[in-house]
Amino acid sequence: MDETSAQAQQQSAWQVLAPLIDLVTPLSIRAVAALRLADFMIDGAKSSDELAQCSGTNPDAVDKVLRHLVGHGVFIQQDSGLFALNDKAELLRSDHPSGMRVSLDLEGFGGQMDVAFTGLLHTLRTGNPAWETVFGAPFWEFLSANPAMSASFDQAMAAGAEYVADDAAAYDWPETGLVVDVGGGTGALLATVLEARPGLRGMLVDLPDTVSRGRDHLVNRGLETRSEVAGQSFFDPLPDSGDVYVLNSVLHDWNDADATAVLRRCADASGQKGRVVVIEQNNPEGDRTEFAEMDLRMLVLCGGTERTLDQYLALGETAGLHASGTSTTGMGQLCIEFFKSPLA
Numbered sequence: 001m002d003e004t005s006a007q008a009q010q011q012s013a014w015q016v017l018a019p020l021i022d023l024v025t026p027l028s029i030r031a032v033a034a035l036r037l038a039d040f041m042i043d044g045a046k047s048s049d050e051l052a053q054c055s056g057t058n059p060d061a062v063d064k065v066l067r068h069l070v071g072h073g074v075f076i077q078q079d080s081g082l083f084a085l086n087d088k089a090e091l092l093r094s095d096h097p098s099g100m101r102v103s104l105d106l107e108g109f110g111g112q113m114d115v116a117f118t119g120l121l122h123t124l125r126t127g128n129p130a131w132e133t134v135f136g137a138p139f140w141e142f143l144s145a146n147p148a149m150s151a152s153f154d155q156a157m158a159a160g161a162e163y164v165a166d167d168a169a170a171y172d173w174p175e176t177g178l179v180v181d182v183g184g185g186t187g188a189l190l191a192t193v194l195e196a197r198p199g200l201r202g203m204l205v206d207l208p209d210t211v212s213r214g215r216d217h218l219v220n221r222g223l224e225t226r227s228e229v230a231g232q233s234f235f236d237p238l239p240d241s242g243d244v245y246v247l248n249s250v251l252h253d254w255n256d257a258d259a260t261a262v263l264r265r266c267a268d269a270s271g272q273k274g275r276v277v278v279i280e281q282n283n284p285e286g287d288r289t290e291f292a293e294m295d296l297r298m299l300v301l302c303g304g305t306e307r308t309l310d311q312y313l314a315l316g317e318t319a320g321l322h323a324s325g326t327s328t329t330g331m332g333q334l335c336i337e338f339f340k341s342p343l344a
Helices: 003-010 013-021 024-035 048-055 059-071 100-104 109-126 131-135 139-145 147-158 161-168 188-196 208-220 256-270 288-302 309-318
Strands: 177-182 200-206 227-231 244-248 275-280 321-328 334-340
Touching (some): 048 059, 100 147, 109 147, 131 288, 139 288, 177 188, 177 256, 188 227, 200 208, 256 309, 256 321
Parallel strands (some): 200 227
């Protein structure tokens, strides 16, 4: 018997599975993210009493959750008993460029997205999303009926400055013309592209409440004279004045029939001269574990699916589009440029 096998035999079944089954730590991190506890330590270490006063919480409970996280390498506890930030806890600051606090906030979309997995058995038994079982309404209907959660969803989708930069670098955007960001949320990608191409104009297409927030974002970036918004569903006919129609992490939200319908709307609007650009975050040729997780996540949330390059190309063909180029970004995302078939 080798040394590894001997060590495994000495571990209890709980110890063997612990790294995979622990829910206490992930939920604790999401709870302190929701409470913004890391923000209260920016100017120095704090006691659990001080942190509880700042966050309107119970000091004994705060002490327990932070001591648990200290044991897992998040936050540090000084000899005085005060709690302070370390490198991992710094990621939970509201002003951290990674946007992790927003993505983990248990009271916002990021945290609720993970709570949906409490209905995983429903998905396994039926093949249908768990979101409706957990929250009482299908995913998109739930967001539409809950403005605060919809705004949190938009914020979560715009989080992660490194991904926005990677999205913007995924394609050789034209120097002039009009880029139409279809399902573009609050315009994080569009703003970054416009800032890099001073001669380019942009249009943001998304649901009315979302593009209202997007308009404010574009104005705050000083792009109000070079951008416009269209508040509508992307299942309806799209404005036909664009040179590039971009779908950034949109198609994986939908099953094949709906994804094809969105692509067909882009094909119809782009005409024979325009281009349709698809950017998707997960590439199965990269991190297969991440791809598999996101594939499951999309099914549980909204019935969507991650796809291979060949599957995206097939969707395009069904929608009357041909691929004119494909590439992989620095962060492993897929980028596909389509043009409309002359016969479509």
